[in-house]
Amino acid sequence: MENHTINVPGAEEFARPRSRRDFFKSLAVAGAGATAASLLLSKQASAKTDDVDIANFALTLEYLEADFYAMALDADVLSGDALGVVENLADHEAQHVDALKGLLDSVGATPVEKPNFTFPTDAFSSQASILDLAATFEPVGVGAYLGAAPLISSPDILAAAGSIAGVEGEHVVALNWLLGIVPYANEAFPKAMTLDEVSAAVAPFMGGKMLSTGGPKLSPEERYRLNQAYRLGQL
Amino acid sequence: MSEVESCIPLGMDREVSRRNFLKTAAWTGAAFSALGIGGFGVAVRRAEAQGEYKTYEGLGDAAILQFAYQLELLEGTFYAEGVNAGLFKDAFLEQIVAIRDHEMAHADAIATTLEQLGAEVPATPQFTFPNGTFGDAATFLELAATFEPVGIGAYQGAAPALKSKNILASAISIHNAECQHRCAINILNLITPPNNLAFEEALPLQKVQEAVKPFGITG
Numbered sequence: 001m002e003n004h005t006i007n008v009p010g011a012e013e014f015a016r017p018r019s020r021r022d023f024f025k026s027l028a029v030a031g032a033g034a035t036a037a038s039l040l041l042s043k044q045a046s047a048k049t050d051d052v053d054i055a056n057f058a059l060t061l062e063y064l065e066a067d068f069y070a071m072a073l074d075a076d077v078l079s080g081d082a083l084g085v086v087e088n089l090a091d092h093e094a095q096h097v098d099a100l101k102g103l104l105d106s107v108g109a110t111p112v113e114k115p116n117f118t119f120p121t122d123a124f125s126s127q128a129s130i131l132d133l134a135a136t137f138e139p140v141g142v143g144a145y146l147g148a149a150p151l152i153s154s155p156d157i158l159a160a161a162g163s164i165a166g167v168e169g170e171h172v173v174a175l176n177w178l179l180g181i182v183p184y185a186n187e188a189f190p191k192a193m194t195l196d197e198v199s200a201a202v203a204p205f206m207g208g209k210m211l212s213t214g215g216p217k218l219s220p221e222e223r224y225r226l227n228q229a230y231r232l233g234q235l
Numbered sequence: 236m237s238e239v240e241s242c243i244p245l246g247m248d249r250e251v252s253r254r255n256f257l258k259t260a261a262w263t264g265a266a267f268s269a270l271g272i273g274g275f276g277v278a279v280r281r282a283e284a285q286g287e288y289k290t291y292e293g294l295g296d297a298a299i300l301q302f303a304y305q306l307e308l309l310e311g312t313f314y315a316e317g318v319n320a321g322l323f324k325d326a327f328l329e330q331i332v333a334i335r336d337h338e339m340a341h342a343d344a345i346a347t348t349l350e351q352l353g354a355e356v357p358a359t360p361q362f363t364f365p366n367g368t369f370g371d372a373a374t375f376l377e378l379a380a381t382f383e384p385v386g387i388g389a390y391q392g393a394a395p396a397l398k399s400k401n402i403l404a405s406a407i408s409i410h411n412a413e414c415q416h417r418c419a420i421n422i423l424n425l426i427t428p429p430n431n432l433a434f435e436e437a438l439p440l441q442k443v444q445e446a447v448k449p450f451g452i453t454g
Contacts, residue, residue: 084428092433099434142411150404155288155395159437162391162407166414166435173418174430183330185419188337189344190411192404 051157052109054148058161059100061144061198063114064205065137066093068123072134075124082127085174089134092171096164103160118207135175140201141168143193287388287437291396294440297354299393300402303409304345305357305452306389306443310382311338312362317379320369327372327423334416341409348402362451376424383417385446388438410435 069090072078078086104111123133145165152158169190176184193201291299314335317323323331346356367374390410397403414435421429444452 081427085430088428088430092430095433146404146408146411149394149407150400156286158395158403159286159288159391162394162410163435163437165407166387166391166411167430167432169411169414170418170430170432173415173422174428177422177429182326183333183419184422185330185337185412185415186333187415188340188412189405189408190415192408 051152051154052104052107054152054161055100055104055109055157056112057195058145058148058164059097059104059111060115061141061202062093062096062100062164064117064202065141066090066097067114067117068119068133068137068205069093071119071124072130075130077124078127078130082131082178085178086130086134089171089174092167096167099160099164103157116207117205119205131175131178135172135179136201138168138171138175139191140193140198141165142172142190144195144198146190146192147194147198149192286395287392287439288395290439290441291393294393294396296398296402297349297352299397300345300349300352301354301357302443302452302454303389303393303406304342304349305360305454306386306447307338307342307345308359309362309447309450309452310386311335311342313364313368313378313382314338316364316369317375320375322369322372322375330419330423334419337412337416341412344405344409348405357454360451360453364450376420379420380417380424381446383413383420384436385438385443386413387417387435389440389443391435391437392439392443 069086072086073090101111119133122129124130142165145161145168149158149161149165152161172190173184176182176186294302314331317331318328318335349356365378368378369375387410390406390413394403394406394410397406417432418429421431438446
């Protein structure tokens with residue numbers, strides 16, 4: 001069942017990614033860029049490694065948001081309440097980037113590099129266009145963290161993810177306020193997203209590349225084998 | 236609201252929250268190092284180990300949910316009384332009504348889960364609120380602004396202690412709703428910008444218990 005809303009906690013209806021393999025499926029088929037695919041193929045991915053992948057995945061999203069808001073401020077088209085909100089958005093996302101990099105560093109993992117993001121040509125032309133795009137980013141951030149949270153093994157990384165996810169939720173509300181959406185906080189159960197959904201939402205900004213988790217790069221042969229396996233329904 | 240005020244953690248500034256996050260991050264480094272995945276400065280980091288979730292670990296999922304259920308009822312009752320008192324209109328009223336409905340939906344969902352677990356759904360406590368809470372909008376909103384961080388801190392603290400991943404998935408969603416409420420209450424309190432935290436803060440169980448005890452939750 002395709003379910004984008006959490007209705008009843010603990011019920012079987014959570015059509016969320018039920019396994020790490022589900023969650024990382026779209027990374028595996030992505031092709032371009034580094035992926036976690038070889039880990040999937042080898043079935044040797046440890047829980048700890050998956051936590052690192054998830055943290056790097058989150059870092060990529062935070063890079064995207066931080067870049068977007070920094071460019072939005074540079075565009076110099078914001079004023080009043082919108083300026084104040086976006087200044088904080090830029091600040092928060094930059095802090096999330098720092099925190100996730102620090103977290104990865106502290107466990108001896110390598111934070112992914114910041115990709116080159118692409119934004120629509122008119123993305124920064126007006127306050128309205130900035131707020132519209134921001135309002136599409138933030139629920140994706142929430143959904144990604146909520147979708148990934150049950151897959152995280154380390155309670156400490158989970159606590160950190162929850163802390164950041166909540167802030168992304170606040171961002172949704174602040175943007176609703178600026179956009180005149182009433183009530184500002186209007187979800188009893190904010191939605192989790194699968195990685196496929198998150199990847200589809202951010203693909204237009206990734207310059208043709210899918211999200212990187214910092215895993216080993218696939219050789220052309222590996223990629224071919226993987227894609228064949230998917231085509232044949234073996235994965 | 237003097238007697239209550241002293242028990243409730245008031246607004247948390249960004250620096251405090253960031254510091255706690257980094258503390259968590261540092262602790263994570265220690266945990267990973269202990270597992271042999273690298274990292275450095277293990278001894279130093281372990282000395283800083285805090286981990287609010289540890290205070291929830293002995294409870295088990297059902298007891299955590301029973302406590303959360305009472306917190307939701309407290310919040311839902313508070314907002315319902317606020318609506319009934321006629322303190323708000325227009326967008327403000329719509330927001331308070333929405334939050335009331337969210338809290339009640341959370342309570343219902345938790346009760347359903349408790350039933351599925353075969354655990355007892357607690358009786359509704361006899362809630363008490365400070366005199367004048369529902370006398371004017373400002374007093375009400377002041378208390379609302381203290382309630383939401385307690386709910387946030389409770390869920391964020393308890394989440395990593397939950398055994399069931401399904402329950403965790405819903406708890407983290409409810410946590411997010413509470414964070415959204417915090418921001419919405421900031422808007423109603425005319426705090427600009429309302430999104431004024433970079434990291435949400437977890438609370439240890441004892442802090443939450445202390446905060447809600449004056450309102451009638453003694454469990």
